[in-house]
Amino acid sequence: MNLLDTIPALRKALDAERAAGGTVGLVLTMGALHEGHLSLVRRAAAECDVVAVTVFVNPLQFGPHEDLAAYPRRLEDDAALSEGAGASYVFAPSVEEMFPDGTLTIVHVAEVGDGREGRARPGHFDGVATIVAKLFAVAGPCRAYFGEKDHQQLEVVRRMAADLSFPVQIVACPTAREANGLALSSRNAYLSPAERAAAPVVHRALLAGRALVERGVTDQAAVGAAMAEVLATEPAARLDYAEALAGADGKVRLFVAARIGTTRLIDNLEATAP
Numbered sequence: 001m002n003l004l005d006t007i008p009a010l011r012k013a014l015d016a017e018r019a020a021g022g023t024v025g026l027v028l029t030m031g032a033l034h035e036g037h038l039s040l041v042r043r044a045a046a047e048c049d050v051v052a053v054t055v056f057v058n059p060l061q062f063g064p065h066e067d068l069a070a071y072p073r074r075l076e077d078d079a080a081l082s083e084g085a086g087a088s089y090v091f092a093p094s095v096e097e098m099f100p101d102g103t104l105t106i107v108h109v110a111e112v113g114d115g116r117e118g119r120a121r122p123g124h125f126d127g128v129a130t131i132v133a134k135l136f137a138v139a140g141p142c143r144a145y146f147g148e149k150d151h152q153q154l155e156v157v158r159r160m161a162a163d164l165s166f167p168v169q170i171v172a173c174p175t176a177r178e179a180n181g182l183a184l185s186s187r188n189a190y191l192s193p194a195e196r197a198a199a200p201v202v203h204r205a206l207l208a209g210r211a212l213v214e215r216g217v218t219d220q221a222a223v224g225a226a227m228a229e230v231l232a233t234e235p236a237a238r239l240d241y242a243e244a245l246a247g248a249d250g251k252v253r254l255f256v257a258a259r260i261g262t263t264r265l266i267d268n269l270e271a272t273a274p
Contacts, residue, residue, distance in 0.1 A: 001083035003090050007138050010091045014052060014140055022049035024142040028135055031055040032072040036176035036184035038085040040145040043173055045086025048143055052089040053082040054135055059095060060103065061127030107133045109156045116255055117152050120240055128153055129160045141167040149175040149183045151253065151268045183267045190263040198236040199260045205230035206269040209244060209254040213271035220244040227256055236260055
């Protein structure tokens with residue numbers, strides 16, 4: 001496994017792999033890797049000849065009240081986990097390498113990034129779209145793997161890649177979960193034992209919403225209210241939003257965001273009406 005920390009080094013390595021006839025898989029992370037990330041790496045390794053994992057704590061996607069300094073940084077562990085899951089390269093640049101002169105160019109994806117997380121975390125998706133665009137430009141033609149847990153982020157990245165004509169195929173992967181339904185997330189590490197026991201209420205709320213949709217309930221507000229009622233049964237949970245959105249394909253995507261103690265968790269599920 002090759003650990004790289006400069007843009008020219010990653011670009012040279014992946015260009016050489018493609019020149020030799022290889023296909024490249026890309027998994028973008030902020031480190032603190034868990035099984036959810038590793039499931040993306042394993043899928044990329046199964047479908048591509050080489051896999052590059054990026055580990056970069058992106059300051060652009062942290063809001064003014066979000067503690068960038070406290071975000072866990074465990075590069076040695078992340079590199080070992082990435083290699084064990086099948087990665088050939090880990091790209092771990094410094095902030096100075098990625099933004100040597102600061103950032104005057106920001107990528108904004110309108111409409112797709114509005115509402116839900118865009119409303120709760122103003123500017124967050126601009127930071128995401130900007131760093132993903134830069135990493136796509138550095139990596140070159142590839143398949144990029146993203147988890148469905150951050151579904152709105154996935155849609156932002158899809159639209160950005162299409163609008164800017166990046167030679168990148170976006171691959172959506174199912175949300176990795178614990179046995180109790182809790183979606184795997186780096187934020188779970190902030191939960192106390194009692195909060196971790198309470199956190200599966202987010203998944204239970206989504207299951208309640210899906211049950212209504214599958215029974216033929218079409219009132220999206222009613223489905224959202226039902227999910228909120230489930231959240232309200234857990235004293236440790238404070239609801240941010242619970243929404244049901246019907247897609248053009250006839251499927252309904254359910255979204256919940258809530259704080260468990262001081263930790264903000266998000267999750268989503270797809271539901272199909274009868």
